[in-house]
Amino acid sequence: MLNREKRQRSRLLWIWVLFIIGLIVWLSYSMFEAKDKTIFMPGPLTAGHHQIGLVCSACHKDPLSDGEVFQKACTNCHGDDRKKPFDSHPRTKFTDPRNADTLENINAQQCISCHTEHQPDMTNANGLTQPVDFCVHCHSDIGDDRPSHKGMEFNTCNSSGCHNFHNNRSLYTDFLVKHLNEPDLLSKQLLPEREFSKILEELTDYPVDRYPFKQLSDKDADATENHQLETREFKSWLDTAHAGSGVNCSACHESKQPGAERVTWADKPDHTACARCHNLEVERFKRGKHGMRLAVDLPPMKVIDARQPMKKEAGHKQLDCNSCHSAHRFDVSEAAVESCLGCHDDKHSLAYKESPHYTLWQKEISGDALAGSGVSCASCHMPRINYDVSEWMSRTMVDHNQNANLSPNEKMIRSSCIHCHGLGFTLNALADKKLIDNNFNGKPSVEVESMSLAEEDHKRAQQELLEIQDN
């Protein structure tokens, strides 16, 4: 009887040991070999990072990452957005010993102090994981400097049209004063023009030797015999700026892998082919939610993976350059509206075709109005901005990182809205949730205080100067 019990115990012990060994092998495999490491994820990721959850190393550069390593991972992707347009709380402000006391409340030297991942229960809008009163720690005496701010609630600093930790300087008082009393619609309503074709010759990385700038005809096409285009695709190419500026079939379809002796032909070139000439656009695309999976060498994101409302029938679509810019035709008008509406299914997107913005867009694309007078989805969400190509040169380009112009939506004030609208109207419109939902079909019913506060401050300063002159 005793032996039987002993045998049973020994069997159980062996099962337990084998189970533990199996568990260790499985966890070790998951940790060091498997692509999917989500088993180790301490909590769901935010909307900003969930697409790249499979690649832990995108943020956790090494298993024993400290704050500095994390910081580098954050700035690798978000560093440029912090520099431009304005960063009023740069890291150097907090490395200064005189501000050492401010770090006791919040370590503002590191992004993760305010944006902690894997904490869905404490994550607010824009990935903020600090309580909304974080400004108070350093600016509780603001009422002394700005009497107009006396008595304001601690949670009003970040309201639309007021302050934003990262580009606080974009809406400074003098800027508001300069735009006081503007009409809802400015007399000139035009978006800036793109400059790529104008400065091609100045772009040092453009392969001009192989593809000199000249109009190509059907006889010039250099696709190999095995890869002749169908008539429709061929015609599409001939009508584009590509054929118009010397970009032949081989420019996109042929590539030479590192170390390879011969060039290879790709029937469906990926984003790396586009990046040979449109590197900046592709790099910006990889920084946004549309393309961020490509930045960490994952396959393109599928529409079904999005957390926002999307059309079910579009669920299978993948997000790369050709998803919006259909191959050979590369119709930018289609990319600016129909491509977006082919997937996005939220209230704001669905209301677009009933909006005054769409009416203007139709007029522009039918040739009844000036180029730049229409407002497409891209006009606001992928605006034409003056972007630094290098330290010494900038050009107006379409910013393909649509997230850089949203969250909070004040980011689009300068890059989009005020090309056509008065600043006061813009601030009110962007603070009006109902108006955003119906895609700005009507007038704002909200009034943001910023403009009147700036006016008050301006009058006060002018009065002080007058008094000095009188004395």
Add this chain to the structure above:
Amino acid sequence: MKHFNKALIGVSIAASIAGISTAIASEEFDKPTISAKTMADALHLVMDSDRTIYTRKIVNRLVKKEKVIKASEHFEDDKALVLPAQMFRFGSELVAKRAEKLPDVNFSYSLQSLWPINKQNAPKTDIEKAGLKFIAENKGKNYYAKETLGGKTYFTAIYADTGVAPVCVSCHNKHKDTPKRDFKLGDVMGGVVIRIPMDG
């Protein structure tokens, strides 16, 4: 072959001597020869000279004499020259950024005032408050002290910043956020605070 060997030995000896001399020289270069105060004075001399040249030969010349361009606090929006105080601050921010990568180089500096346009540039620590008051009341004298911030001890030197050109004075007096509107040319308008850690 013999000649070759001799040459090789000669070259080796010469290389060794050169190597040893370089090592001795580099050790010598690493020896501390100046005090924190002298270093702060030297740093300030460079900062103040650059700042004066920018104010006089760029801003004042182009804005007041040649009248070809504006200088503006909002230089990006106004397509204008950066103000001398901003030029100084941008330099200080770049130094802070670069110094993070140089473990042996450790100092920081800022421009502050008892009458700051941007309230963030008002004196904050007790030493800053005492120092800015001292240099304003004792023209031509500097202020030196030791202070502890965030658990680290620093040698802190404070130097007067005077209005060297008419543009300094007129701009400060007219600015909407200024707490003082009666500055005159040559007045102490603020101070440069330089900090060097004493703990190494």
